[in-house]
Amino acid sequence: MPIRLTERRPEVSPDRLLSECVPPPRFAPVRFETYRPDPAEPSQAEALALLIERGNALAEPRRTTKPRRLGRLFRGRKSEPQTKPGIYLDGGFGVGKTHLLASLWHVSAGPKMYCTFVELTNLVGALGMREAVAALSQYRLICVDEFELDDPGDTMLISRLLGQLVDAGVQLAATSNTLPDKLGEGRFQASDFLREIQALAAHFDVRRIDGPDYRHRGLPVAPDPWTDDQVERAAANHPGASCDHFVDLYHHLGELHPSKYGAFLDGVETVGIVDIRELTDENIALRVVVLADRMYDRDIPLLASGVPLDHMFSPTMLKGGYRKKYLRALSRLIALAHTGMA
Template structure:
């Protein structure tokens, strides 16, 4: 028997900067991937080309970072390495971009860092720009998965951050399904921030990876919602389960910095949510996206009541500027629910 369920809404975790940095590694599902385990599609030559490019960069990054002399820093000369400080993998979902990114991280010398774009912006928000630049400038490589610009503030923030890191000799690698010069389109007036966007783009050698996009195959089927009583019973019976009302949970998320959402799930083995409802507030929806990512990273099953998960985001949201984020969150939440709600 599991006993009394955990209430996420009763938790207010404090996360130290050291913990935030120490957790910047590939999620468990990518801990074992390597270049050797990537299988390029023979019908998509861009996949093999991207693999070859990443392997070559990995050979350079396997060497420890050499500190630049005072003279070279004063002259502004670049450290030895690739012509551009970053490699940018563009392509649809399910073509192996994250596999390649994590493989590059695994072969590279320490110190190195791996995070999603959201985690990077949250990290800068938690540390402050100056402290973040000081901490991250020591890294040999920073890998950024799911690179995306959601608002003008992010554009300016990341433009400043990456510019300073590149100047310090940090190598970058990123994945996205949006070309660097198209970042931000559909979310804000990107034309007003063209200089920052072009500055970001200039740091990267862009490699397109073609292949079938999972969106063409549609989302997995959401399981039928359970009753409130069944969710509560499951939370009581399964060790390490949480159980919270949907409204209480998203109100609680609004009071926490998103960098703490991972710590919120410490020790949780199943997440139970009561009375899931359709979301009408984009801010609430985006917080749920971050929580879904942290649950997915940790492979935490979900049990839920209320409306089916595939109706949580409105049709307008699924057609809007954050469409890709919501589709990714739905795919992940449905996968976690199919595990949690068929393992009864």
């Protein structure tokens, strides 16, 4: 019998959230040596060279005699022009930003932490700001993938958190599809929070990475969906496979905090979803985005029936403020669907 995700209600402790702040299984084996810059996109080789340079610096053991000088690691010597305490990789989908970020984490000496932006905000919510600052200040490097602000509360929360961590000497590295001074644009009145947004941008040296989405080079936009019966039979024949109706699944997701979506997939090796439909509710769509991210982190193949995946988000959504999130989710779900059909 397939697993029913709709029957799962995992409980996740703050300790587990913290202990899981490492690159997801998909990016556990990546290294700088396995990154293949596109010769037609010089910004990729430039970003690789920069991250290797910073990785070499972070590979050196931290000096325990003068911990407060850690904040100078990326700033150079006093006689040299100072750079910002963090590196921020901006670019489109599938150009290898996460590969580079995870590679930096792998070569760096600890203590170190790796998480997505959503996981970081969930961690602060679970620990509280004071405890989060105390716990995260112990890290030498914090890598934050998929950095994007969706509301004023997140803007103020993360601005305050990162400011205190930088003051404590923590080094930052982040990826996003949005430049730091454009975070929140299209979703709320960014001008009302300009001070917070500028404070965030001040922490980062921004590097742009250009190029097409490598996941779709030579691939169709989306595979043809299976029938409901095909998905159900395939899930029944795959050990560790789940199978749920799309509507039941997204209603169930609404009853769980997004910080639990990772544990939600514990032991699941294939996800089957029948009767995928076009989404028009923003809240439901954003929950599906988080689930897609956690599936992609764990490299879990997808078996799907219903509308083609590239029709799952309505045209209005794909033109709105969360457009980049939806496009990222589509990019990832289509890649997982191709794996499921292989």
